[in-house]
Amino acid sequence: MSKQLLKILSLLMALAMVGAACGSGSASDDAASDDSVETDDSAADDSAADDDAMEDDAMEDDDAMEDDGDDAMADDGAVDPDAELVIGTILPVTGDLAFLGPAEIAGSELAAQDINAAGGVFGKDIVLIQGDSGDTTTDTASVEVDRLLSEGADAILGAASSAVSKTVIDKITGAGVIQFSPANTSPDFTTYDDNGLYFRTAPSDLLQGKVLADEVLAQGNETASVLFRQESYGTGLADAFMENFVAAGGTIDEFIPYAIDVESFDAEVDTIQSAGSDAVLVIGFAESANIITTMHERGIGPTSGTNVWGVDGNAGLQGEMSDPSILEGMSQTVPSVDLGSISEFIDRLVTEMGGEEETAYGAETYDSVIIVALAAAIAGSDGGEAIAAEINGVTKDGTKCTTFAECIELVNAGTDIDYDGLGGPYEFVDAGEPAAASFRIDTYGVDGADADQARYVFAS
């Protein structure tokens, strides 16, 4: 007996070790080898507050901009000469949200390029250190945050997944460093005790839930079933949807959370099938491809006449499917400004990504870096708390400006600015997040979602 017990005990111990070993996060260093932004050497010397730079094409070769001397800091002699803005990122290079990674990483790189082309902050280039967030089944984010903090990050960008952000928010904000997510949408962060150091350019899912409920109802659906990830993003959005859907008269048949680490969704899809709802809402990440394929196999996929809805978490779905045509007829909501209005940026983003297609949250990431840089310039300090105190003010109340070059000149002139970003006007509320946002509603065709066919809805 004792031998058996010993065997089982050692097995359990070994399993626990496997679990703990996930935390080693050794993937991140391989995956995110790119350490800092490459910019033209000349950018460091050019404090390009020239009028030309105010035009939207700050990406133009910065040699074109004239050297205005070192007046960038002229108004604020209090800047610590050692101050240097270091921004780390924990964006999804691996894991369930890896399809959002390229756009977000490219967005942050472009922002750093534009900032440095316009003279940087404190007269120096900002430093961008890329890192990986992994997903909630690994402990990559935590390890990466340790690394970024030890490398002196003043602000950490990310994560994309709300659940991952939650695992590191205490560590980051506890170290007096800013956490700024371009893509967290869980409602939990609005009220989270973050020492005023957590910000996001993505809107809370209370808004997306409302938009989703309105859209699902507007298509004539009376009953809906919801299949969602059992973590803060999935439950937050599912609850927001249910509340709005039921309040407007709809009926929820099945409300099914699934564990994030399961590999097969047969049982879940079977429950959905037995419910026979008018609409099915799938709130998931990359595993949604598996769910929708299973639904298709069981005859309740998007092409079968079931009104299937997706969300921003599975926006990159078509890239995960070997046969995207089975998505035809599916719709989804994504927090996004009208992509047509920022087509120039999207083109740059796609070039920077090397041809990847999914651009969701690229503009929001770009704006996050710009906002932090502007707040740092206003604060005249690279301290997390000093920058944080200025962030909400950057996004509202003041002279409107839309590019870093334009804004930094106003800042240097001592003007109160209101940065209107590529991803929206933002206008942060006290919780450090936008109170209103625009949402894109995509419908998939045979070849996937067509951005030209998308509709935009505003919610507040």
Add this chain to the structure above:
Amino acid sequence: MKKLQFISGLAIVLLSFVGLTAPAWSQTEQEINGRLQIRTADGERVPAEGVIITVDGVGEAISDADGVWSVSVPEPGIYTVFVDEETLPDGVSLRTVGRSSLEVEVEAGKPKTALFSLVEGEGTAAGTNTSEGITGRRIAQLTVEGLKQGLYLAMAAVGLSLIYGTTGLVNFAHAELVTWGGLMTYFFNYYGLAGMIGFLAPLPAPFGGGSNLIFAAFFGMIAGGAMGYLLDRFLFRTLRRQGVSLIAQMVITIGLSILMRYAFVYFFGGSPRSFRNFTAQSAIDIGPVQITPKDLIAMGISTVVLLAIGGLLTFTRIGKAMRAVSDNRDLAESSGIDVQRVISTVWIFGGSVAALGGVFFGLDQVKWDFGFRILLLIFAAVTLGGLGTAYGALVGAIVIGLVVNLSTLFIDPELKNMIALLSMVLVLMFRPQGLLGKAERIG
């Protein structure tokens, strides 16, 4: 309606004066609208005409021939909307009894839909679940899915059990052998053998430019067997020769598991992918049960392979040698059995069958860590069935598969894997050697 048209016309005129600088949403009129439809007994939806809807303090509307109604409201805010139940067509009632009024929040310039669901006949009380519940059809369907998951799991698990049986090693890296098989099959499926040897690219499939999944799976099995052989030949044989204890070897397998997993993510990337063939097949109906042809075939292959392994162990020379090594290694060695060769064979077998299991699991999606995700279930299966026995792994895996799927009839699906592990604990409490394991003498 006239008034509405006038106002929206006015709004358009105003808009053109104000110009495009004003956001469009603040200029259009807001309204509450809806579409009344009656759900008939056979699930059809027909419009309900002539029903009066009242927005408290604003006005009322009558649904038209398409069941559509709308009431424009002067300003954003929260409004109460009523449906006049007296005006519903004969024999029609609200789906949810008593739900004749709704409070809706109207935003500036946006239409807001308020829904009154109507059904033929009597409605039900609030909170009534209209889902199917536990029926014969669902039990049958979930049983088949449980069998499917169990068979695939058995494929992944049987190698682990055999390796334990012959060497006493608990191999935590076995899950990575499963992943390896799935990933290599994906690789061959898309790039064929040419992926490895570039100049073969112009050759026809299966040698160049991607191969059918059936060929690819075959190559994947070979790759799995090769990986099993190499691991044994260059790692575990040395460890055994050096007399490293089994516990230490087990810890090494944990490290190996992590190493392999992150090597996979380095080369394969973090996103899940699907095979090129046989994805998104439509399920066929067999009696009350729906199943895709690919799963049906994969289940058949699994059954044949697993029974063949069982037969092999019982009736062939190498099988007998395996069991001899498993029973008493020194005795087997002194009676002339080439123990190293037997162990190599077991690793090759285990690796290639695990690879095929990886292919079957990968029919949904392949991912760098999908083997690791089922590791707990694999361990549950072999422990439940009895460590070291081939049939035990089969029986254990099928029990686990059935328990996982059928448990969703009663509990939330998010807990389904927990039930599997719970059942393992319960079985071991009363039958510590597992279902088919040999009872060891106590004391």
